[in-house]
Structure formats: structure tokens, C-alpha cells
Amino acid sequence: RKEVEQDPGPFNVPEGATVAFNCTYSNSASQSFFWYRQDCRKEPKLLMSVYSSGNEDGRFTAQLNRASQYISLLIRDSKLSDSATYLCVVNTGGYNKLIFGAGTRLAVHP
């Protein structure tokens, strides 16, 4: 079983749509959680951290369910510029070691 699992997609949605991505992780001792965004042929960049209480940053909402070992990302009012791969990332503790999922590809069309 992979340590971090994501639906690879692609998710093809029209502008203005709401789309949700899910992710599961296997290590119950994982300490912190993130979503990174990776544009085609570019490096990953931090989109947002994920907290147990849930957190929101503009059109983006992230949630964590530790009991189910499940992380989600919701994007509201999708823009063309949201087209990218979204990587679910788990910090297993220790020396800030990050485990990346394979990513979910989002394509927003006009």
C-alpha cells in the first residue's frame, strides 16, 4: 500500500465549478499535512497547510480527518489558472521528511 494515495484524475471541470480532491495516508503517526501545487514542467509549491480544525484560504478549503486518515481539498469557483497537479503531502515527523502522493490533475476549461 502506498503511504499517500490520491485519485490521479484528470478532473475536467468548467470555469466556476466546485471540485474536491481526496487523499488517504497510511501512517497514523503522521504529524502535519499539506497540499502542494505543481504546474506542468515546474517545481512543486506549497498551496496550503491542513489543520485538524479545517482551514480556508480564499477559494480553497482544506480538511483533515485523523481518525479516517483522510485529507481533502475543495476549490470553489474554479479558474483557468487553477489547472495544475495537486499533490497531497504528509510529514511523518523526524527531520521534516515529506511523503508526496502521486498527485491529482485538474484541468479547468472555459
Added chain:
Amino acid sequence: EAGVAQSPRYKIIEKRQSVAFWCNPISGHATLYWYQQILGQGPKLLIQFQNNGVVDDSQLPKDRFSAERLKGVDSTLKIQPAKLEDSAVYLCASSPVGRTSSYEQYFGPGTRLTVT
């Protein structure tokens, strides 16, 4: 603030040849990471340095890969000899501190390696 610098950006070599990649982290960042990202997969950590010491190299194929960070600043990753399955993007990242707490990792643009 300058970001993480990597060179070269692209490299094509034949199998069994050797290759080296260079990374200069963000100034003041104590922790440096090398990742391998194969097409369609997420980045996989190869090795992590804190200052000039290795804190995690559990996924580094040590029979062919080596890395160093001699003065605790820039770093080189070497592959010798290369195999076809080494074709990937090699990403370097840095963060302020690596111990327990979670700090954002800043990635460089990567080196795209093709082994023929």
C-alpha cells in the same frame, strides 16, 4: 530573495555514463533535500542534509548515487553509472530547519535527466 538554484536544467546521457547535478539553496537554509520525480509520480526523497550532515538517505540507491554538501551550503548529486530507469526530474529543495517542526520546503526548478 533568491530562490533555490539548480544546474544544469536539462541533461541527456547514455546509460552507464556518469552525471552530476548542482544545487544552491536559499541563503540561510540549514536543510537541503534531493528528490527524484519520475513522470506521473510525486517527488521521492533521496537524501536530506542538515548543514553538512546526512539525516536521511534511506531511499538513496547507494550503489550508484552519491551526494555531498561539504561546506553546509551548496550540494552535488552524482549518478555513476546511470541506468535507463534514472530518467526523471531531480529536484532540490531547502528549508530553514529540519528538526521535528514542519517548515515549508522551497523547491528549485529541477534538472530533467534523460538516459538513453
